[in-house]
Amino acid sequence: MSALTENRDDLPDSVSHEGVRTLLKGLRVPRWETVHTIVAVLAEQCTPPRDPQEEVARFLPLWRMIGEGEAGALKSARELVLGGWGGEDGRWTPEQVAGMLINPFNAIEIHPSLAAPHEPVLSEDEWVRVGVRLIEESGAEFALRALLRNLKGDYVGAEGGAPYGYQDPSFEAAQAFAAFRYGCQEILRRLRDEPNLLADSIRAMRTDETMDRDDRAELLESESDVSLMREVMIVTPDTWDEVSEEAHHMIFGYLIKSISPVGPPGLPDVERFQIVWRVPEPSAQ
DSSP, X not given: OTGGGTTOTTSSOOOXXXXXXXXXXXXXXXXXXXXXXXXXXXXXXXXXXXXXXXXXXXXXXXXXXXXXXXXXXXXXXXXXXXXXXXXXXXXXXXXXHHHHHHOGXXXXXXXXXXXXXXXXXXXXXXXXXXXXXXXXXXXXXXXXXXXHHHHTTOOTTTTTXXXXXXXXXXXXXXXXXXXXXXXXXXXXXXXXXXXXHHHHHHHHHHTXXXXXXXXXXXXXXXXXXXHHHHHHHTOOTTTGGGSOHHHHHHHHHHHEEEXXXXXXXXXXXXXXXXXXXXXXXGGGO
């Protein structure tokens, strides 16, 4: 065993004959570098050979538990999938620390279409070193599972105001305003070409069984306002600017089933937003 550890650039240490004997007999707690080296060499000698990195990652939490107890050990990748980050008692868990550090949001300025503008808290090189260390210590599967949880939105802090997350209320409000403005512009374009569009859209809305119940209830409540309905029913492209904003919103609800961003800010609106009309445009039918 000692001979197998000599002259190995890929191992952190070479271990003497006495060092191997002391480790295997458990005479004292060895240094991690010694354990790393012996575990990697033993993995290579298995039949069939085992992956040295995976075995080293499996042994590290066990070695760390000698001094730190079970609190020093990360969950297995399977436990992470089933049980999440933990920390329900308000105390930080090793998994939460790992999840925060491996979240790419903390290392790069993600495109504004995907995340709120922010200052990275560590450099890209530091983030890579953290990831490499996590893979070395806990295995590639744990690191990749933790990264996937972050990318899917289950990141540390998601329920407490998203301190490490992807939402920005001011950005979302600006996005919604831009979508409404573009939708109104397209409504005017269609009203000029299709005089019966509003009436056809109202009929389509009333027969749309997929419409959200809350949206339908809100629209029906607005219809109880006689003066508002009068504005809506007589609107034309020429009188659009003369009616109230409430009428604009109501007409928007009648004509547009949904509008959503499909491209980042900076693109022309026609490429940035996608509109689903209650009555498809004649060219699309």
